[in-house]
Amino acid sequence: MLSYCTNVHPAEDLDGVCAQLARYAGPVRAALGEQEIGAGLWLAADLAARLVAEPAALHRLKSEVADRGLRVVTLNAFPHHGFHDPVVKHRVYRPSWADPERLRYTLDCAEVLAALLPDGGSxxxxxxxxxxxxxxxxxxxxxxxxxxxxxxAGLRALEERTGKRIRVGIEPEPGCLLDTAADAVAWLRGCDPNYLGLCLDTCHLAVSFADPVGTVREIRAAGVEVVKVQASAALHVDDPVAARAELARYAEPRYLHQVRERAPEGVRACDDLPEAWDELPGGGPWRVHFHVPLHWRATGALRPTTDVLRAALGALPDPLPPIEVETYTWSVLPDPPDDLVDGIAAELAFTRELLDARELP
Known part of the structure; x- marks a missing residue:
């Protein structure tokens, strides 16, 4: 199922989420000429808890999803709240998995997703x-x-009660405790593979300069399931010193934009773009954790890492896991689009073309 992630929208209460689905998701579906499209919902923690506690609120969300011609098979429970605050940066990683609130939030999201899935769905x-x-x-x-x-254990009990299996995928990200897919695979050893797996974000994969085909093979060889793919693209620049003025336009204050430089001795790291020119030598190519639109055309010295997305999709076996287009940065782009509906629809159409053209190994 191909979806777009609604964390691009800032709403965090039920009224706001329903309004955003009406304003954007429904029109995106109409622009694509489809009877139904996928929506990967992001629900802030307070809203997820309310939906579990109040059947009427959950019924309203289910009705809104159905009325807009949407299908929900995946949720994004990475940001806990405040994802569109003026400054997010490191706050997006809190609470961590050492905090009981992270478990509560994730299980609340699982309850909501189970209610949105059809009978027997996963x-x-x-x-x-x-x-x-x-x-x-x-x-x-x-x-x-x-x-x-x-x-x-909670996901197992949920399946026994509802007949619907929900899997949670760890999403490795540069700078985090599980920085790479290899880190996540190693950490998942000993976890229940029926309910815990990996979320493969292709922007994060690209930033780490990993081989996408080799990474997918290593994940599969380890017996870890990719339960979700976040279709996303990073910024790539061959000569960051010469392109400093172009890159500086992407050094915005809301989100963290980790930078990696490929060097003969390995990959050098910096935690955010504004500091990268001081901390990295700039002698090799850079990749920047900035989710650019998938259909974006290269401009000047900058280009998107769409080739990583294409290769990763080709390396994954059928049946594919849910594919979620996750470009949450539209509002902080140097040149934001006039119409977000057109932008999201173009990304989904582009990704559909990639999926239709993929060649299995």
Whole structure:
């Protein structure tokens, strides 16, 4: 199922979410000429808890989804709240998986998703890779291990009660405790593979300069399931020194934009774009964690890492997991579009073309 992620919209209460689905999701479906499209919902923590506690509120959301011609098979439970605050940066990684609130939020999202799925259906939820790399120690690691055991038990009980299996995918991200897909695969050893797997974000994969085909093979060889793909693209620049003025336009204050430089001795790291010119030598190509529109054409020295997305999709076997287009940065682009509906529809159409043209290994 191909979906677009609604974390692009700032609404965090039920009225706002319903209004955004009416304003954007329904018109996107109409622009594509489809009877039904996928919507990967993002529900802030307070709203997820309310939907679990209030059947009338959950019924209203289900009706809104159906009325707009939407189908929900996946949720994004990475941001907990405040994802469109003026400054987000490191706050998006809180609460971590050492905090009981993260478990509560994720299980609330699972309850909501189960209610939105048809009888016998299955779905997936993406979550953060434990948290930012600091502060973290042995105590937090042990707590997080127990939390994931509790998560698997909760998802198992949910399936027994509803007949619907929800899988949670850890989404590795540069700078986090689970920085790469290999980190996430290693951490998932010992977790219940029936309910816990990996969310493959192709922007994050590109930033790390990983081989997408080799990464997918390694994930499969380890017996870890990719329960969700977030179709996304990073910024790539071959000569960051020469392109400094172009890149500087993307150094906006809301989100964290991790930078990686490929060097002969390996990959160098910087946690945010504004500091990268001081912390990285700039002698090799850079990739920047800035989710650019998938159909975006290269301008000047900058180009999107769509080739990584294409290769990863080709390496995944059928049947594909849910594919969620996750470009949440439209409002902070240097040149935001006049009409977000057209932008989202163009991304979905572009991704559909990639899926139709993929060649299996």
């Amino acid at each position: 779905g997936s939820i993406s979550t953060l890779p434990l948290g930012w790399r600091v502060p973290w120690g042995a105590a937090e690691e042990g707590v997080a291990r127990r939390r994931f055991d509790e998560l698997a």
